Each structure stands twice: as C-alpha cells, then as structure tokens.
Amino acid sequence: MAQPPPDVEGDDCLPEYHHLFCPDLLQDKVAFITGGGSGIGFRIAEIFMRHGCHTVIVGRSLQKVTTAAKKLVAATGKRCLPLSMDVRVPPEVMTAVDQALQEFGKINILINCAAGNFLCPASALSFNAFKTVVDIDTIGTFNVSSVLYKKFFRDHGGVIVNITATLSMRGQVLQLHAGAAKAAVDAMTRHLAVEWGPQNIRVNSLAPGAISGTEGLRRLRGSNASSKLKHFSNPIPRLGTKTEIAHSVLYLASPLASYVSGESSRGYPPSSSLKIGSHVHYVAEDDFTKEPPCQFLQCLKITPKASSRFNQQNQLICTSSPGDLLTHKLRTQDSCFEEAVFFMGNASCLA
Incomplete structure (x- = not known):
C-alpha cells in the first residue's frame, strides 16, 4: 500500500515537499x-x-x-x-x-x-x-x-x-x-x-x-x-x-x-461513519481511564442495544448494527465509567 504524503499536525508548512503533480500546474492562477x-x-x-x-x-x-x-x-x-x-x-x-x-x-x-x-x-x-x-x-x-x-x-x-x-x-x-x-x-x-x-x-x-x-x-x-x-x-x-x-x-x-x-x-467511509454490521472494532481500555472518548458522555439517555466483552489483550470488543448506541460499564483498575456512551458516529470515534 502506498504511504501517505508527509504532513504535520499543526498549522505549519511542510518541512519538505515532493511534487506528485507538475510544479506549474496552477502557475500564476x-x-x-x-x-x-x-x-x-x-x-x-x-x-x-x-x-x-x-x-x-x-x-x-x-x-x-x-x-x-x-x-x-x-x-x-x-x-x-x-x-x-x-x-x-x-x-x-x-x-x-x-x-x-x-x-x-x-x-x-x-x-x-x-x-x-x-x-x-x-x-x-x-x-x-x-x-x-x-x-x-x-x-x-x-x-x-x-x-x-x-x-x-x-x-x-x-x-x-x-x-x-x-x-x-x-x-x-x-x-x-x-x-x-x-x-x-x-x-x-x-x-x-x-x-x-x-x-x-x-x-x-x-x-x-x-x-x-x-x-x-x-x-x-x-x-x-x-x-x-x-x-x-x-x-x-x-x-x-x-x-x-x-x-x-x-x-x-x-x-x-x-x-x-x-x-x-x-472521503471514506461514505458516511464518515463506521461500517458496523458484522465488523468488530477494538478500543484500548486504558484510553478511557485518561479521558472519555467524547465530550458528551452524559448528555443522552441510552438504551443498551448490543453486547460487549473484553478480549485477552484487555480491549473492549463492541459489535452493533448501524446506528446503535451502546451503554457499557468499563472495567479499569481505579475506576468504572457507569453508563459510558459509545456511539457509531464519525470514523474518528470508535465505539
């Protein structure tokens, strides 16, 4: 698979750039x-x-x-x-x-x-x-x-x-x-x-x-x-x-x-949403001990619609049909997030 072109996280210019298109493609536009x-x-x-x-x-x-x-x-x-x-x-x-x-x-x-x-x-x-x-x-x-x-x-x-x-x-x-x-x-x-x-x-x-x-x-x-x-x-x-x-x-x-x-x-996926269905998605449990995945964990009333379990790598495995909202208790060493919301929304927020 081709590697993505270099990028930087902040609003700074690229330290170097290799042209994939002709350098004068938009000359004087x-x-x-x-x-x-x-x-x-x-x-x-x-x-x-x-x-x-x-x-x-x-x-x-x-x-x-x-x-x-x-x-x-x-x-x-x-x-x-x-x-x-x-x-x-x-x-x-x-x-x-x-x-x-x-x-x-x-x-x-x-x-x-x-x-x-x-x-x-x-x-x-x-x-x-x-x-x-x-x-x-x-x-x-x-x-x-x-x-x-x-x-x-x-x-x-x-x-x-x-x-x-x-x-x-x-x-x-x-x-x-x-x-x-x-x-x-x-x-x-x-x-x-x-x-x-x-x-x-x-x-x-x-x-x-x-x-x-x-x-x-x-x-x-x-x-x-x-x-x-x-x-x-x-x-x-x-x-x-x-x-x-x-x-x-x-x-x-x-x-x-x-x-x-x-x-x-x-861009992909077509809805910017996870392709749920038969797919399985993994989220490391310790991600949630530091910071909830989204800003709105308490703003919705959720009805459980799917099951979940932890695998041998201590990762939460969630399966769901499209559009489901999930409610789970996250087991951690120091705390437990009651009613933590996992929603199948943008691809940037895995259940």
Whole structure:
C-alpha cells in the first residue's frame, strides 16, 4: 500500500515537499480560500502555492490569517494576501473580493472552506445554535460564491470547490446541524454547476472523512484523538491527512478536472461513519481511564442495544448494527465509567 504524503499536525508548512503533480500546474492562477488560516484550508493554500498559485486567505481573525500568510510566503515564495472577512456578512465579502481583485487583477479559483461545528443532541440544540452553523457553512458558501460570480466569474469563468463533510450521507447523533448544513452545500454544488456551467464555471465539492491534525478532529473527539483510533472498517485503515485532502482539491481546481463539474467527491467511509454490521472494532481500555472518548458522555439517555466483552489483550470488543448506541460499564483498575456512551458516529470515534 502506498504511504501517505508527509504532513504535520499543526498549522505549519511542510518541512519538505515532493511534487506528485507538475510544479506549474496552477502557475500564476489566483485562489480565494475561505478558512485558509488553519487546518485543511491552510494546507490547501500551501499546496496550491507550491504549484505556482497565488492565494488570498480569509478568516475572521486578521492576526491569524496574517501569521499564516507569512508562513506560506516563506515556504513557497508565492504571494499570499491575508484578509479579515466574515462569510456571513455580504458587505464584508464584497469588500474582501474587491481588495483581492485590486491586488491581483483576477481570481481564478474559489475554495469555500470556512465552517463551524460542535457536538450537541438535537433535543438540546437551540434555534440560534442551529442557525449559526447554517449561516457559516451554507449561507456563507452561497455569499462568497455569489459575490465572486457577479464580480468576476460570470465574465471570465472560474472554478469553485466546496469543502463539505460526509455527515449528510447517513444519520448520526449530535451532528444534525452540521449534517443539514453540509447537505445543503452539496445540493448547492449540483445546482450551481448546472446554472453556471454555460459561463465556463465548474463547481464541485469534496467531503473529507476524519482528517488528522485538524481543529475539527480535536474539538469533536478530544485531545490525542488520533492516538485513540485502533482499527477502521474503511479500506485504508487510518486517518486521512490534510495534504491528501489538499491534493484532491488541487486536482478538482486544476485543468486535470476540466470535464468534472457538479460532483460531490467523498472521503471514506461514505458516511464518515463506521461500517458496523458484522465488523468488530477494538478500543484500548486504558484510553478511557485518561479521558472519555467524547465530550458528551452524559448528555443522552441510552438504551443498551448490543453486547460487549473484553478480549485477552484487555480491549473492549463492541459489535452493533448501524446506528446503535451502546451503554457499557468499563472495567479499569481505579475506576468504572457507569453508563459510558459509545456511539457509531464519525470514523474518528470508535465505539
């Protein structure tokens, strides 16, 4: 099996990079990247710049994107314009796009990567909390796409890649708001591809699964989330990396994908959920003596739906049908977690 490309956990540039694509694949193109100051957006900006592209990275914190831009310029030698912008506020979007066009004279690529998420059961989700995620993920994507279309893409063509999520493919707990918001973006992708195709505008979306070194993984699964994952049921039994996602976005944004539009490409597994059924998943017992696997162990009332046992390696073996929530008592040397919740949700949280 091919080894994944090198990556780093934090928001820093790669210490070295070996091109898999032609180094001038995006030579002198300009990419406008929302959420480009950290995580996947930061790595997309870096990989684009390593292939000849200039970038505009935008976020709500000017200090954050300015720091990120300095790192990107130092590592790649290409130009990077940091701008402060809230995707939920159309006047701010218009101002940022105008500044980018004034600086570079064009924008060829839009990457909608700004997002917001948190864990919350639907029964406890406030109206405002739901609206906030939809405002950032869905309406924010429309705002930036619409402004760029009117100011440049309509007359010059362009490429849009929306970074969504696999949450919309299959129901799971605590992610109603994000799943609904991302599903809307996937639908938007298909509609815009049809409407704007005649203006030589391609629109695609890419939905990563669980990706290491991202704020989303840390926030939703706790610290050291990557180290807690023992086995996956997806064909490549590991977390994806930010560099791998950036390479996929690079393909979609480049001339290599000139006949690809309206596509929603997904990471594996298709729902970002565990393939349960007949699969067996292992979680080391000592992971739970240090820190519960998720932030919400006490927020749901659970009915046991599956059996469990410990194997000779002192690992908990859980089996379940899709969507089941499990309740178990975890045996440890010093403590016992009563009613600990194991849910079959994102691949980054094994039962």
